[in-house]
Amino acid sequence: MYVDIVSRMMAQEGNDVAVFVRDNHTSEERVSDHLRHIRFKAEEGEEYARLGYWAALAYQYYKVVCRQIEQEGAPDLIEVQEYNAIGYYVLQYKYLGDTRLQQTKIVVHMHTPTFELSRVNRTPEYRFPEYWIGQMEQYCIKAADGLVTQSEFLKSKLSPYADCPIQVIPLPYQFSYAENLTYQCGDYLLYAGRIEWRKGIVQLIAQMDRLWQEGCTTKLVALGGDTYFAPRACMLREMVKKKYAHRVEQGLLSFVDSVPPKELNRMMVQARAVVIPSIYENYPYTSIIAMSLGMPMLVSKQGGQAEQVLENGVNGFIFDWDDPDDCVNKIRALLALNKDELRQMGARAKERIQSVCSMEENAKMRTAFYNSVLEDAEPHTAYPFLNPQPKTPLPDSIDRGVPGMLSIVISYYNLGRTIEETVQNLLQIEYDNYEIILVNDGSTDPESIQKLAQLRAKYPALQIIDIPNGGLANVRNVGAAHARGEFLAFMDADDLVDPSYYTRCIHVLNRYENVSFVYSWLQYFEGADGVWTTFDTTLPYMLLANMLAAFAVVRKADFVAFGQNRIEMEYGMEDYDGWLGLVENGRTGVCIPEPLCLYRIRKDSMARGMNPACRMFLYSVLQSGHGQMYEQYASEVYNLLMSNGSSAVWGSPTQIHFPTGAYDVYDILEQLRNAHAQIDSLQQQIAAQQASRWYRMQVRYAHFVNNNALGRLIRFKLAAPIHWLKNLLRR
The missing domain is CATH 3.90.550.10 (Spore Coat Polysaccharide Biosynthesis Protein SpsA; Chain A)
Structure with missing residues (x-):
């Protein structure tokens, strides 16, 4: 949504914009006078035989972009996400002196990097390839000519990795996208987002359960696709449904698969309020959409959603997960409001989000930011290394040659x-x-x-x-x-x-x-x-x-x-x-x-x-011989070895690695169970998609194959019989 809205917005301002998209075919589409979509067929190139999927995709992006530059000249600016480090090789080759990139400034848009997601989601953050993707993401942040993010929250989290100032620009939104729907002040709270640990849904259900135990009858509807939860080696939604099965039977808790945008909007206005309970969040479009529909909001302090609501009790309620009772207390305060008070709060929320995410103002902010990056003519005089040691002075007697x-x-x-x-x-x-x-x-x-x-x-x-x-x-x-x-x-x-x-x-x-x-x-x-x-x-x-x-x-x-x-x-x-x-x-x-x-x-x-x-x-x-360095990094060395086995048998850190040793058989089985669970999840998601979104799920499925336990053993496309793969996993 960000790429679509921003690219159209900047094109309407008269800028020539090209969006590069991985796809199952290569094509170029002229969307408007100033906007093109350039698609390239993913997984083509010898880099895919050498690197794991995301690193290879980053290399392919570099080649595709440079091929375009050779045909029509260098752009003034490239914006690329930090997530999964797809801009890694574009940035590195610029530092290495690739003449095709020297006249172009590269902005990194910080959304939420893998190295933060792994930590917050309790995923093994030191396991390959996730660990090395995180290192590549950190390089992207450090190497950028300019950095932009969506919230002060994310800026505070990622500032330690940056070498240049981070500009905060809220997400823009085309408010005409919202249907002419009326808030109905329903009898349930709606959570809309993935069933993911980071999203705070598990923690929210635990707080709702406290209220249900007191006799509260307000229902919670959790809408969104499932995700894998590594500590329990299962899908998170299934784990939660099992734990709270009695609440599901009582009709107090229900789970709904992802729905098309229009249906999401209808479900929002039929709810009493929309809840964004994340424990780590950037600047979610879900809350922008909900506020644009005039919905009262209940949001956590841990993310940009709090910056959207801004005033607690005015545009919605803001609670702090660091206070163990704050969430329950804010839910009580929300439920205590009558319909008129809720509608007034929703109206203020709509006015607030329209002022913050205005397309007109956002275009001005982005133009000013891009121009500031372009006007910085200072060349890079230092290479962006991660974790360099302090430089020991050379002895005076050394011959420099x-x-x-x-x-x-x-x-x-x-x-x-x-x-x-x-x-x-x-x-x-x-x-x-x-x-x-x-x-x-x-x-x-x-x-x-x-x-x-x-x-x-x-x-x-x-x-x-x-x-x-x-x-x-x-x-x-x-x-x-x-x-x-x-x-x-x-x-x-x-x-x-x-x-x-x-x-x-x-x-x-x-x-x-x-x-x-x-x-x-x-x-x-x-x-x-x-x-x-x-x-x-x-x-x-x-x-x-x-x-x-x-x-x-x-x-x-x-x-x-x-x-x-x-x-x-x-x-x-x-x-x-x-x-x-x-x-x-x-x-x-x-x-x-x-x-x-x-x-x-x-x-x-x-x-x-x-x-x-x-x-x-x-x-x-x-x-x-190097004891001081090993002592300095002892904890990380420990985690890398425990996550990946002996380094004597490591391959590329961008690829799945099977540790060796009898005790590691259980790690392999866990990865296979993970693969099996994700296949089920992806099948469910594919079934829920509209026909126009079919290929997007194909790509996700193919990426799963290349980046998970079976990716190095079995190479197949969606056409392969899924039941055959499941039988293999069971064996």
């Missing part, structure tokens, strides 16, 4: 078969100012030793340093000591890079002083063909799972001061240990979300030879 020069250090041990391919690859890179240093770690293979002699003769500019065998950590430290460049990069003697890789990394390093190293996704080849997708270095996730390979381009001074590999990590993970050293000292890393580095998978590689006992030992060495 030759400005602009890149030193590429190749680790070499008995890899004569592949080294020349690697050297030839490096000779093709786009960056001009660089040197290649090959550190031979005491190779013993005759063929590999002979290959070095050939390389010396064939490539005079190639620096080859021979050292006694001391392990990979020592090799990298020796290479760094011999490097002359401002920038330092590592690679093994069997790996490759895209010709543009180093240029793009150094571009980011030159752009932001607070970036210490840059890396990319990893393309496996030879022994595997997958892509390792990862993100910017982020704590506390980085403490449990490495977020980059050794290919990163790092400021030499930072590496020498804080990132040198410890010899204790002789069995592997030495690069991970070094990156943690950098992060620990406030040196953070940026990921280019494209597979620009090619990592060869060999049967005899160090990583493949690492057994579980070896990993346990190395993790303990990691923790002991």
Whole structure:
């Protein structure tokens, strides 16, 4: 409703507006002279094989928007929601320097992010992919050129995540949408919204039950679709109906599925009052609609609905959930009013909401806000990292290297078969100012030793340093000591890079002083063909799972001061240990979300030879070397491990992850029960929809498949026999 109303409103003001919508087909519809709907077919693109649904959708949004920019030029402004982080890659690529986005300001509209919903709804907030979607949402908030939200309540909750001021603009409403209905002052209270913990319906029923026990006969009607309640592994409405079955039988409590808007309006005016009891809310359209119909309101203080009503006892009643008796007392006060008093209250509510949500005034406020964002010409000088550590000053004695020069250090041990391919690859890179240093770690293979002699003769500019065998950590430290460049990069003697890789990394390093190293996704080849997708270095996730390979381009001074590999990590993970050293000292890393580095998978590689006992030992060495950070984030580390199992077997945090271990079988069964329950819920919702809304439910169903327990096991569309899936779940 927000997108529809605001897009039409701004188009009527003479602005050219395009709305991008995921759909089951690709099309462009001209709605009016200044408004277009651009639809694209969701789930198309290789990103869906690499990322979980929401992250992949964000990547697809980025590609679709940039394709449109290539065709018709850049827009002045893009507005995107923070919810589920669909603007993540548009924002990140702007920071990475994508020329198509440099002239465009990006506003993030804060509705209610997943990381808040999970917490309030008692959902496992540290479980993947919900946890990482929340991290991506926080990045969107931090990276925005401008922030707008609907209520002072939500502003107060989300301000800690923002780096720029948050503008509060109430939602607009086209009051002609309301039918010419008359308030009838009925005999029931109406709750209209999802049966969701956050919405306060469970808590409201408990308060009504107190009154019913006293002999009150006022009925409560709860209208809306059901939601899954994780702590009880069931649908919330079914749980509540079971608990209050006797009240349902007495006719004091009833539940109604979602209805079309016109029917909702009729049910509202037939009620005594409309109740918005949320324990965490933004600025609900339900209360706007109810107030526009002249309805008396009973609303909680915990959300924008209180700002809509504003004056307790005048435009409605406002209660505070922090006072255990306030809700009951306000219900009593509401029920004590006679019909004339209720009508007068409803009339004041209508006048109030018309003044607050006026389309004319809202258009002025939004235009002024958008213009203020557009007029801010200051470029971003810092990259928007989440949870960076304080920056430790560099020692005065550190050599910062030759400005602009890149030193590429190749680790070499008995890899004569592949080294020349690697050297030839490096000779093709786009960056001009660089040197290649090959550190031979005491190779013993005759063929590999002979290959070095050939390389010396064939490539005079190639620096080859021979050292006694001391392990990979020592090799990298020796290479760094011999490097002359401002920038330092590592690679093994069997790996490759895209010709543009180093240029793009150094571009980011030159752009932001607070970036210490840059890396990319990893393309496996030879022994595997997958892509390792990862993100910017982020704590506390980085403490449990490495977020980059050794290919990163790092400021030499930072590496020498804080990132040198410890010899204790002789069995592997030495690069991970070094990156943690950098992060620990406030040196953070940026990921280019494209597979620009090619990592060869060999049967005899160090990583493949690492057994579980070896990993346990190395993790303990990691923790002991960075104990202060692990102690700082101990509670979050605990929650991540308890929610997702050992990090040794984590995949992408954007995808469903099945923990390992016997005790985790119960977690898997719980997720399967969740899936089964949600299928039932979605079937009910689909049946309740009008034909024009059929596809919207199809999309929700497909999203469920991609983001829940069975999504990685069973890929199907709505046409698949649902009874077959249910039978599988039962088995």
